[in-house]
Amino acid sequence: MLATVLFTDVVDATKRAGEIGDRAWKELLNQHNFFVRQQLQRHRGREIDTAGDGFLATFDGPARAVRCGRAIVDAVKTLGLRVRAGVHTGECEVMGEKLSGIAVHIGARGGARGSR
Numbered sequence: 001m002l003a004t005v006l007f008t009d010v011v012d013a014t015k016r017a018g019e020i021g022d023r024a025w026k027e028l029l030n031q032h033n034f035f036v037r038q039q040l041q042r043h044r045g046r047e048i049d050t051a052g053d054g055f056l057a058t059f060d061g062p063a064r065a066v067r068c069g070r071a072i073v074d075a076v077k078t079l080g081l082r083v084r085a086g087v088h089t090g091e092c093e094v095m096g097e098k099l100s101g102i103a104v105h106i107g108a109r110g111g112a113r114g115s116r
Contacts, residue, residue, distance in 0.1 A: 006056070038075070
């Protein structure tokens, strides 16, 4: 399927977790997740997966994904977090509820270098 993927990742998450401790990190991550999901809903994104402090979501077009990524970056600043966000559009392989394929790999690499 053709999809636009958005990847997000908290910058220096391990360092921050070590500074504030597991309990405080868990609470901060819960708040982060709430903000991300709020923006995904607002921009009509579909959450595909999470991994620790990162999200993978799909959109029906790149403009909405870019706006969502920017909104996530801005929203989590209120928590004292910086987030990278990267977007890519391409053909994705559907495997049940998951996505794979080169477009997903390219999107992940873009997310690793994305805006903060």
